[in-house]
Amino acid sequence: xxxxxxxxxxxDAHVVRTEEDGTALLYIDRHLVHEVTSPQAFEGLRxxxxxxxxxxxxxxxxxxxxPTRDRDQGIADPVSRTQVETLQQNVxxxxxxxxxxGDIRQGIVHVIGPEQGATLPGMTVVCGDSHxxxxxxxxxxxxxxxxxxxxxxxxTQCLLQKKMKSMxxxxxxxxxxGVTAKDIVLAIIGEIGTAGGTGHAIEFxxxxxxxxxxxxxxxxxxxxxxxxARAGMVAVDDTTIDYVKGRPFAPKGAYWHQAxxxxxxxxxxxxxxxxxxxxxxxxxxxPQVTWGTSPEMVLPVSGKVPNxxxxxxxVKANGMRRALEYMGLxxxxxxxxxxxxxxxxxxxxxxxxxxxxxxAEVVKGRRVAGNVKLALVVPGSxxxxxxxxxxxxxxxxxxxxxxxxxxxxxxxxxxNADRLEPGERCASTSNRNFESRQGLGGxxxxxxxxxxxxxxxxxxxxxxRELN
Amino acid sequence: MEKFETLNALVCPLDRSNVDTDAIIxxxxxxxxxxxxxxxNLFDDWRYLDPGEPGMDHGQRRVNPDxxxxxxxxAGAQIxxxxxxxxxxxxxxxxxxxxxxxxxxxxxxxxxxxxxxxNSFKNGLLPLILDEAIVDQLFHEAEATPGYRLTVDLQAQTxxxxxxxxxxxxxxxxxxxCLLNGLDDIGLTLQHGEDIRAYETxxxxxxPWLF
Ligand code: SF4
Numbered sequence: 143x144x145x146x147x148x149x150x151x152x153x154d155a156h157v158v159r160t161e162e163d164g165t166a167l168l169y170i171d172r173h174l175v176h177e178v179t180s181p182q183a184f185e186g187l188r189x190x191x192x193x194x195x196x197x198x199x200x201x202x203x204x205x206x207x208x209p210t211r212d213r214d215q216g217i218a219d220p221v222s223r224t225q226v227e228t229l230q231q232n233v234x235x236x237x238x239x240x241x242x243x244g245d246i247r248q249g250i251v252h253v254i255g256p257e258q259g260a261t262l263p264g265m266t267v268v269c270g271d272s273h274x275x276x277x278x279x280x281x282x283x284x285x286x287x288x289x290x291x292x293x294x295x296x297x298t299q300c301l302l303q304k305k306m307k308s309m310x311x312x313x314x315x316x317x318x319x320g321v322t323a324k325d326i327v328l329a330i331i332g333e334i335g336t337a338g339g340t341g342h343a344i345e346f347x348x349x350x351x352x353x354x355x356x357x358x359x360x361x362x363x364x365x366x367x368x369x370x371a372r373a374g375m376v377a378v379d380d381t382t383i384d385y386v387k388g389r390p391f392a393p394k395g396a397y398w399h400q401a402x403x404x405x406x407x408x409x410x411x412x413x414x415x416x417x418x419x420x421x422x423x424x425x426x427x428x429p430q431v432t433w434g435t436s437p438e439m440v441l442p443v444s445g446k447v448p449n450x451x452x453x454x455x456x457v458k459a460n461g462m463r464r465a466l467e468y469m470g471l472x473x474x475x476x477x478x479x480x481x482x483x484x485x486x487x488x489x490x491x492x493x494x495x496x497x498x499x500x501x502a503e504v505v506k507g508r509r510v511a512g513n514v515k516l517a518l519v520v521p522g523s524x525x526x527x528x529x530x531x532x533x534x535x536x537x538x539x540x541x542x543x544x545x546x547x548x549x550x551x552x553x554x555x556x557x558n559a560d561r562l563e564p565g566e567r568c569a570s571t572s573n574r575n576f577e578s579r580q581g582l583g584g585x586x587x588x589x590x591x592x593x594x595x596x597x598x599x600x601x602x603x604x605x606x607r608e609l610n
Numbered sequence: 611m612e613k614f615e616t617l618n619a620l621v622c623p624l625d626r627s628n629v630d631t632d633a634i635i636x637x638x639x640x641x642x643x644x645x646x647x648x649x650x651n652l653f654d655d656w657r658y659l660d661p662g663e664p665g666m667d668h669g670q671r672r673v674n675p676d677x678x679x680x681x682x683x684x685a686g687a688q689i690x691x692x693x694x695x696x697x698x699x700x701x702x703x704x705x706x707x708x709x710x711x712x713x714x715x716x717x718x719x720x721x722x723x724x725x726x727x728x729n730s731f732k733n734g735l736l737p738l739i740l741d742e743a744i745v746d747q748l749f750h751e752a753e754a755t756p757g758y759r760l761t762v763d764l765q766a767q768t769x770x771x772x773x774x775x776x777x778x779x780x781x782x783x784x785x786x787x788c789l790l791n792g793l794d795d796i797g798l799t800l801q802h803g804e805d806i807r808a809y810e811t812x813x814x815x816x817x818p819w820l821f
Contacts, residue, residue, distance in 0.1 A: 158809045159802055163783040167799060169809055171820050179702065181643035190796070195806070198821075207641065221641040221664055228643050265820065272701040272725055286725055288703035289645075290732035298799040300806060304782065306724075336628060337695040337721060370698065372724045393819035401819045436628050457627055457693060464626070555700075557637045576632045576699060582661050 145411035152283035179270030183293035195299035210547035249523025252490035259389025278375035279359035281408035312348035320607035323358030324590035328430035339371030350424035357496035377409035434465035449473035485517035489554035492571035493522030504595035510543035511601030569597035613792035619688035630699035649711030697726025
């Protein structure tokens with residue numbers, strides 16, 4: 143038998159049929175749904191007189207639009223409210239599993255899937271959201287899809303797709319203390335570029351990835367899409383299985399043992415061939431900070447803002463000039479001279495318990511700097527929030543001058559009331575620093591939770607390893 | 611879905627790489643529960659000088675005269691010429707709806723982000739990949755020649771310039787077939803309902819915990 147990659151194994155296990163040109167019908171095990179990309183899909187289903195093929199496979203939750211405070215007053219913005227209510231009506235109409243606002247299990251779709259055990263190793267997972275790649279951390283094939291595909295999966299339980307190319311990113315050796323999963327993935331994107339993984343399914347491997355917790359692996363896979371790859375994944379090991387065990391949707395009893403035996407096979411065979419292999423030296427990775435308007439515009443915290451005049455590719459140089467102007471930065475400026483106005487600790491990249499603990503550790507006993515107008519912590523789910531509170535982390539943040547909010551996407555994309563004002567600069571643990579992503583004219587610097595916390599207490603970007 | 615066969619249309623050059631879907635259609639417009647009405651908000655942050663919100667009369671807003679879409683010479687363009695990694699970022703299909711609603715039928719670029727690429731085909735918008743050098747040439751010609759039009763022939767898989775130069779392009783046979791015939795792929799897939807059920811039956815014995 144030929145050696146297979148993890149991606150080959152996941153793919154082969156889900157192909158229903160293949161057309162002559164290689165287009166396959168791929169069976170989908172788990173379909174996660176949120177309010178923004180689903181209304182038109184449900185409407186399409188209804189108009190065509192169709193029903194969900196397997197309603198049991200769907201888990202729905204509102205996250206993008208929900209307010210992060212004063213929830214007892216409902217959603218003030220009528221357009222947002224309509225969208226959340228539309229989801230509610232659709233799940234009721236079609237009889238789908240749903241965690242409404244106010245349910246302790248509500249949260250960001252990519253946080254709650256794994257938390258509930260709704261995401262399992264070996265599954266195909268889709269959601270109308272590009273960061274679905276997060277779930278690949280479980281040795282699953284997880285992909286973001288568009289609304290037409292949401293409708294297609296609802297109606298047929300399948301996705302039409304051609305097999306992607308395979309890519310292994312091996313992060314060799316170990317990162318130093320104070321360097322996190324977020325720094326690893328930002329460094330990877332800095333290396334291969336935002337289109338580096340286009341057309342590929344990326345497997346993240348190497349000792350530095352193996353050493354990560356599930357939370358860390360999710361952070362890395364989350365940003366596979368920022369490297370251009372629709373899917374990112376990590377092989378199953380004890381860390382994976384320990385995480386899944388006992389979660390509400392996870393298999394129990396005899397099924398559990400049968401499942402674990404199958405999951406143990408979810409890794410690339412030793413001589414499997416990848417279309418592309420990239421090696422990254424973990425020891426060389428420093429805490430990272432993005433300086434521009436694309437995640438590939440990233441620097442180690444000790445770095446200086448680059449000079450477009452030194453770049454020969456004209457299209458690239460022009461992109462850099464536009465980014466510098468938008469970001470209000472000058473070439474040659476040290477990253478550590480950049481001061482910030484707002485702090486956002488949250489999003490499906492970094493709003494799990496481990497992230498909040500890491501930020502709290504830095505904040506503990508310190509105060510938010512005077513020049514910081516707003517510092518927000520938005521836990522990824524109601525359960526993350528509850529656990530953090532049980533550990534007293536909310537007090538650490540509140541005492542330091544942070545705000546402690548209800549779970550949702552919040553200022554990651556600013557569809558609710560949390561946003562940047564024009565020109566404001568933010569240290570953010572989210573995943574996209576695009577123009578106006580966090581509010582019209584807002585300037586986003588992507589960092590790890592610890593680095594965001596360090597920026598909060600010093601008012602600028604500092605190497606968190608040098609605090610104290 | 612609207613059929614796509616051939617198109618001869620005006621070209622609008624958008625000279626930026628990594629154009630993301632947040633830029634194509636900003637988040638505030640994603641609150642709509644419809645598939646239509648996104649045209650006026652295509653590239654909203656670049657196109658207007660004042661901030662926009664859903665429900666506004668966008669005809670009353672201050673337009674940015676420097677933005678290419680607002681220049682009279684490109685009015686009515688149905689072909690968008692773009693740089694590499696077009697459509698990166700969020701999976702929002704609203705980006706494709708906004709381009710279509712505005713009137714675009716084709717986007718030509720050296721490369722596209724995967725999800726955007728997929729979404730386009732589902733809505734009769736043809737994302738067409740040409741070599742970077744050719745795209746560069748088209749940019750020069752389009753900017754230098756008012757009224758510059760291209761002919762895109764999906765049947766023949768060619769892009770033809772006004773001077774008669776013809777560039778072949780690749781497209782998946784299955785996608786081409788669906789686009790040429792305006793086929794709804796859900797209907798097509800449901801024709802294989804038996805295969806899906808057979809798969810489920812087999813899978814249920816292999817991995818019963820999934821059901
Ligand atoms: S947290 Fe941000 S990236 Fe994640 S699902 Fe929400 S909006 Fe998308």
